[in-house]
Amino acid sequence: MSKDLEGAGLTLLGSASEVPATPDAARLERVANPHPDALYLVRFAAPEFTTLCPVTGQPDFAHLVIDYVPAGFLVESKSLKLYLAAFRSARAFHEAATLAIAKRLVAAIAPQWLRIGGYWYPRGGMPIDVFYQTGAPPEGLWLPDQGVAPYRGRG
Numbered sequence: 001m002s003k004d005l006e007g008a009g010l011t012l013l014g015s016a017s018e019v020p021a022t023p024d025a026a027r028l029e030r031v032a033n034p035h036p037d038a039l040y041l042v043r044f045a046a047p048e049f050t051t052l053c054p055v056t057g058q059p060d061f062a063h064l065v066i067d068y069v070p071a072g073f074l075v076e077s078k079s080l081k082l083y084l085a086a087f088r089s090a091r092a093f094h095e096a097a098t099l100a101i102a103k104r105l106v107a108a109i110a111p112q113w114l115r116i117g118g119y120w121y122p123r124g125g126m127p128i129d130v131f132y133q134t135g136a137p138p139e140g141l142w143l144p145d146q147g148v149a150p151y152r153g154r155g
Contacts, residue, residue, distance in 0.1 A: 012079050019085045023100065026083035028108040030073040039141055042074065043067050046084050053123070054091035062094070063119040065146040068105065069112040069138055075105060094120045098130035106134060113137050119148045127151040 010029050020026040046064040053060055064084070068075075083104070087097060098118035106114055115133035129151075137143050 010076060012082065013076055017078070017082055019082055019088070021086070021089065023083060023086045023090050023104070026086045027079060028083055028104060029076040029079040030109050031076055033070045033072055033074050036070070036072060039069065039138055041067055041069055041141060041143065043144075044075075044077070044080060049084055049087065049118075051087040051097045052089070052091045054093055054096075057091065059088075060094065060123060061121045062098075063148050064098070064101070065117045065119070065148060066101070066105065066114070067116075067143070067146070068109070068114040069141060071110055071112045073109040075109050080105075094118060094123075094128045095130050099132055102132045102134075113141070117146045117148065119151075122151070 010031070012027065012029060044064075044066040046062075046066075049062045049064045050059050051062075052058065084101070090097075092100065098116055102114060102116045105111070105116075111134070113134055113136075115137075116131070118130040120128045120130065
């Protein structure tokens with residue numbers, strides 16, 4: 001393990017890990033931001049995110065794009081991957097799942113700023129896209145487009 005990660009309390013990185021049974025059971029781990037004096041954006045894309053419809057139990061699919069400006073901490077990516085994978089067996093409406101992810105990240109890492117785009121594939125012939133951000137982006141931040149095309153097969 002690198003010297004920067006020693007003592008970080010990471011339990012998932014570098015070890016075999018099961019997908020948690022539920023999103024609530026998932027552990028989001030964090031590491032110290034190595035550049036707390038710099039204004040920069042971190043992006044995670046999950047183009048194959050799935051959860052279950054709370055009414056029918058049928059799978060719903062989304063392309064998630066999570067952007068955040070770190071303050072004191074970064075989210076550890078393996079823990080985020082496992083957290084997102086835990087939604088595969090959870091039942092949630094599109095809006096509930098998207099906002100739950102945003103709020104859990106805010107609680108775990110207290111970023112300067114966060115936004116999430118949930119680009120959901122059609123259900124009943126209509127895509128539902130869900131967007132959330134914690135406020136205005138910091139002044140001077142380079143903020144690229146999320147890069148997900150309006151629905152036309154999303155491909």
